[in-house]
Amino acid sequence: MLMLRDYPVNSGLAAAAGALRIPFSDIAKYAALGVSVTLLLLAISLLLWQTYRCCTQGRVRRDTVGGNLFADGYSTTSSNYSEEQTKMADMGAEARRRGRCPVPGSFPSSEGATGQLKEQAHQQKVHGSLCFSLYHDQTQSRLVVSVLQAEGLRGRSDTRSLHPFVGLRLLWTEPEDERAERFVNEEAEGKACAMSTVLQEWHTRIVKNSCNPLFGDQFSCSLRQEADLQHITLRMEVKDFDKFSRHVILGEVRVPVGDLKILYPLELQEDLQAPRKDLVGQVLLSLKFLPTAQRLEVGLLKIQTLLKETRSNIALYSRICVQCNQCKLRHQKTSAVVQCQMTVFNQVFMFPLPECPVEDCNIVVSVYETNASGKFKNLIGRLTVGKDRTSEDLHWSLMMRSVCQPIARWHPLLI
Structure with missing residues (x-):
């Protein structure tokens, strides 16, 4: 009697299990499986590619930075150096020698x-000119410089107004005979470059919002010897004022004072040139x-x-x-x-x-x-x-x- 009561229950469980089948066709199942396998292979490929890149970049960095670590007694696996690397190694050995x-x-x-000094000049075209005057007062042995005005200035940006001023430097260059004597025991090849020193430095007032500013500033300095005039160069830089001290140089004028006859006030107007270093x-x-x-x-x-x-x-x-x-x-x-x-x-x-x-x-x-x-x-x-x-x-x-x-x-x- 017990077996007759349990039989209908087992039959119901079997019917319910048959009803729980996934309602997809076999084609859909195989398609989902194929997509999953494809994504897995793609992820594995990306991982291998990133690992390869990391290893190659690390090898290049070690060759670049530490390529000379094994130069004294040990050999590296990569012995094919380029001509530039060989040249640098020879120069390093010469420096150590x-x-x-x-x-x-x-x-x-x-x-x-x-x-090198010419390479540092601005590649941008320079506009404008500067008017100034020079005078050598022989009675007091003084050099007088007057900055009069600038014309036709143009900044790098057309949207920003100019606030120009002029920075002046009086440069004294050492005579050629003294330069040769100073380097005679220090340099075996070639000749030394001319070196200068700044005797005086001045700045004119700032003229705001003007491309043709009028300055009218005068500066003077005493000269101890008349011969100093032959080695003096006046360098005048026209700058655009910036409140954060990032002044932009618009151009410069260089005047070798010894080449001019300035026993009387001489007024000159020179075009601005690309600035260069001294x-x-x-x-x-x-x-x-x-x-x-x-x-x-x-x-x-x-x-x-x-x-x-x-x-x-x-x-x-x-x-x-x-x-x-x-x-x-x-x-x-x-x-x-x-x-x-x-x-x-x-x-x-x-x-x-x-x-x-x-x-x-x-x-x-x-x-x-x-x-x-x-x-x-x-x-x-x-x-x-x-x-x-x-x-x-x-x-x-x-x-x-x-x-x-x-x-x-x-x-x-x-x-």
Whole structure:
């Protein structure tokens, strides 16, 4: 009797199980399975491709940064170097053979430095002219400069109005015989580039919202010797004022004072030319890159400047800044050292690079002069070292190939 009661229950469960079948045809099931398998294969392919890229980029970076790690006694698996890499390795060996301390004359010769200065001129066309007057007062041994007006100025942006002013620098260039005597024991090849020093520096008033400003400012300075007039160049830069001190140079006028007869006031009007830099010194820098610690070591060793007269109350200090993609990461200052013809610092600074690759960095060194009390500072010159700089690319390449070893080279100081 018990078996007769259970039989209808089992029959109902079997009927319910048959009703729970998936309501899709076999074609739809196989299509869904095919799509799933395709997506799985695609995901595996992307994963393998990303792994391959990561491995190849890591290998290229190790070859670029640490390619010289195994140069002293060990052999690497990749022995096919390009001609450029072989050349850099030879130059690095030559620098190590000389003790990594080149003589001051080892930075570019006169022709090379002149080409570098011309490369830094603005490629944009310059518009406008400047009217000024010069007068040499022999009775008082004074040079008088008057800035009268500027005409036809044009800025880089047509939407922004101009606020022009004129910055004047009186540059004294060393005589040729003194330059040859000073470098006779320092340079074996080529000849040294002419070096200048700033005697006086002035600024006119700012004329707002004008493309044809009237200045009417007069400046004067005393000359101790009549012979100084033959080595003086007047450099006048027309600038567009910016309240954040990012003044834009619209053009410049250079006048060799010794070539003019200025016993009487002489009025001149000259067209503006593309601005270029002047060599005011040279700096011996030492660079070392530590890839494991991701740090950059910058050493300021020596600064050579041209001194027309000895001043015991003037000192030099430098501001070293590391930039990455035009953004300042960090800056450090050296201590002030009394200025002489060859000012010795021998100070080393560490710059950590936590998130920025060293290939995208630039080093900017600004040299200032100050007095004993530190109440004033005046910019002497500035230099930039980086991979994207053609003139300093050799020093940067030597640093990257000689990892964990300091490489010292001279660099021109420009203003």
